[in-house]
Amino acid sequence: MTTVIPFGPxxxxxxEPVSLKLEIxxxxxxxxxxxxxxxxxxxxKFIDTxxxxxxxxxxERICGICSALHGITYTRAVEKLFDVEIPERAQYIRVIVGExxxxxxxxxxxxxxxxxxxxxxxxxxxxxxxxxxxxVLERITGNRVIHSISRVGGVSRDLTKEQIDMTLKMLDxxxxxxxxxxxxxxxxxxxxxxxxxxxxxxxxxxxEAGTAGPTLRGSGNAVDVxxxxxxxxxxxxGFKPVVEKDGDCYARTKVRITELYExxxxxxxxxxxxxxxxxxxxxxxxxTGEAIMRTEQPRGEVVYYVKGNGTKNLERxxxxxxxxxxxxxxxxxxxxxxxxxxxxxxxxIDPCISCTER
Amino acid sequence: MLDNTIxxxxxxxxxxxxxxxxxxxxxxxxxxxxxxxxxxxxxxxIYIFEKDNKLKNLxxxxxxxxxxxxxxxxxxxxxxxENEYQDLFGLTFEGLAIDYKGHLYLTPNSPKAxxx
Numbered sequence: 001m002t003t004v005i006p007f008g009p010x011x012x013x014x015x016e017p018v019s020l021k022l023e024i025x026x027x028x029x030x031x032x033x034x035x036x037x038x039x040x041x042x043x044x045k046f047i048d049t050x051x052x053x054x055x056x057x058x059x060e061r062i063c064g065i066c067s068a069l070h071g072i073t074y075t076r077a078v079e080k081l082f083d084v085e086i087p088e089r090a091q092y093i094r095v096i097v098g099e100x101x102x103x104x105x106x107x108x109x110x111x112x113x114x115x116x117x118x119x120x121x122x123x124x125x126x127x128x129x130x131x132x133x134x135x136v137l138e139r140i141t142g143n144r145v146i147h148s149i150s151r152v153g154g155v156s157r158d159l160t161k162e163q164i165d166m167t168l169k170m171l172d173x174x175x176x177x178x179x180x181x182x183x184x185x186x187x188x189x190x191x192x193x194x195x196x197x198x199x200x201x202x203x204x205x206x207x208e209a210g211t212a213g214p215t216l217r218g219s220g221n222a223v224d225v226x227x228x229x230x231x232x233x234x235x236x237x238g239f240k241p242v243v244e245k246d247g248d249c250y251a252r253t254k255v256r257i258t259e260l261y262e263x264x265x266x267x268x269x270x271x272x273x274x275x276x277x278x279x280x281x282x283x284x285x286x287x288t289g290e291a292i293m294r295t296e297q298p299r300g301e302v303v304y305y306v307k308g309n310g311t312k313n314l315e316r317x318x319x320x321x322x323x324x325x326x327x328x329x330x331x332x333x334x335x336x337x338x339x340x341x342x343x344x345x346x347x348x349i350d351p352c353i354s355c356t357e358r
Numbered sequence: 359m360l361d362n363t364i365x366x367x368x369x370x371x372x373x374x375x376x377x378x379x380x381x382x383x384x385x386x387x388x389x390x391x392x393x394x395x396x397x398x399x400x401x402x403x404i405y406i407f408e409k410d411n412k413l414k415n416l417x418x419x420x421x422x423x424x425x426x427x428x429x430x431x432x433x434x435x436x437x438x439x440e441n442e443y444q445d446l447f448g449l450t451f452e453g454l455a456i457d458y459k460g461h462l463y464l465t466p467n468s469p470k471a472x473x474x
Binding site (some may be wrong): 033036037040042044045207208209210211221223227228229292294300303305307316318323324325327328329331332357 | 364383386388389390391393394395404406407412413428433434435437438439446456461462463464465470472473
């Protein structure tokens with residue numbers, strides 16, 4: 001006989017509200033029904049009242065964790081409508097801030113994840129290290145949470161020598177700290193007992209389920225938007241997608257840890273190759289046509305669709321966030337999992353509900 | 359006109375849509391998302407698929423009053439976006455794997471089809 005148990009919308013491991021109705025048989029999940037709608041803000045409708053420049057601010061506020069990458073994706077989509085190429089220095093600054101965004105997001109997730117399986121000291125360590133990244137982002141952008149760096153036509157602020165030195169110093173420290181926490185996440189007996197072999201998705205299943213980001217790459221799929229033609233700059237920085245083959249919670253964790261090193265490498269390379277010059281160009285007129293822009297956010301691929309009609313307002317803005325792509329995979333991952341492991345499995349998709357519902 | 363580097367196919371009927379989507383799945387395409395636009399009293403649906411980091415789109419015009427077929431039977435992950443458009447545009451998808459009946463985000467007291 002099965003019992004239905006509600007998981008969420010308020011739950012100790014969930015930073016944001018989402019509800020799963022779990023059908024349980026003998027302590028094992030046999031069915032899942034996700035429910036959304038707790039933080040839907042109607043932002044795609046809200047832009048009707050904002051011009052295309054003001055919409056940048058709306059997009060930056062979709063999420064408090066990957067704010068910079070939302071802004072970058074939106075502005076790049078609108079730049080496609082204008083068919084303009086922004087200055088190279090601005091492109092590099094976007095990469096630096098975007099990758100810093102990924103480092104702090106992954107450290108945030110690792111902390112939440114550690115807390116989720118009851119390792120509180122590890123949670124404190126991850127969040128302590130993350131603070132240094134936020135300090136640098138605050139120094140560079142002037143803001144701690146909503147970084148607000150990208151503008152249509154470039155970036156809002158240049159990088160100074162002092163900010164670059166501060167960033168490099170922070171990266172050295174964080175890289176060494178990540179090595180410390182990596183030992184625990186990857187080698188600790190208890191952590192492995194909780195994660196290895198849990199909620200495994202095969203390569204094909206993860207691909208066909210439309211998953212994105214570390215959830216997709218943790219199952220052996222080398223899919224990363226930073227390899228696409230829209231992001232040629234990453235080729236110059238020596239980017240390689242991080243892939244793990246096992247498809248379980250342990251593999252998804254290892255992807256995020258290794259991506260921290262990859263992002264640190266990318267930031268260092270971007271700083272070493274940072275060209276001189278302007279950081280923005282003036283944009284004249286109003287956008288027309290349609291464009292799709294994709295970016296690899298910390299949780300995976302975000303898709304922006306913009307349609308302009310020659311007025312100051314966009315006719316349509318559509319945003320598909322990575323958690324939106326990853327939630328259906330819970331329908332495939334959770335059946336067969338013990339009730340006690342459900343929080344761990346849900347956390348491994350790094351759910352961001354504010355992004356998902358917009 | 360969308361970015362001309364993205365291959366776009368116009369779909370004429372819901373039968374053709376399902377057949378084409380099945381073909382894309384067997385060709386190894388990943389379902390990315392779907393865009394819904396108001397167009398000529400009806401709606402334009404742009405289905406976005408990805409393979410080898412390249413996008414492929416299908417564009418299907420939904421006539422006024424038409425109930426488009428759900429592709430969630432082919433790609434389960436399509437169920438969320440199709441439910442979203444039931445909420446926001448007032449569309450009705452036939453054959454949805456899980457049908458929230460217009461209440462994925464919205465409550466009975468919310469504005470009806472706010473993007474329609």
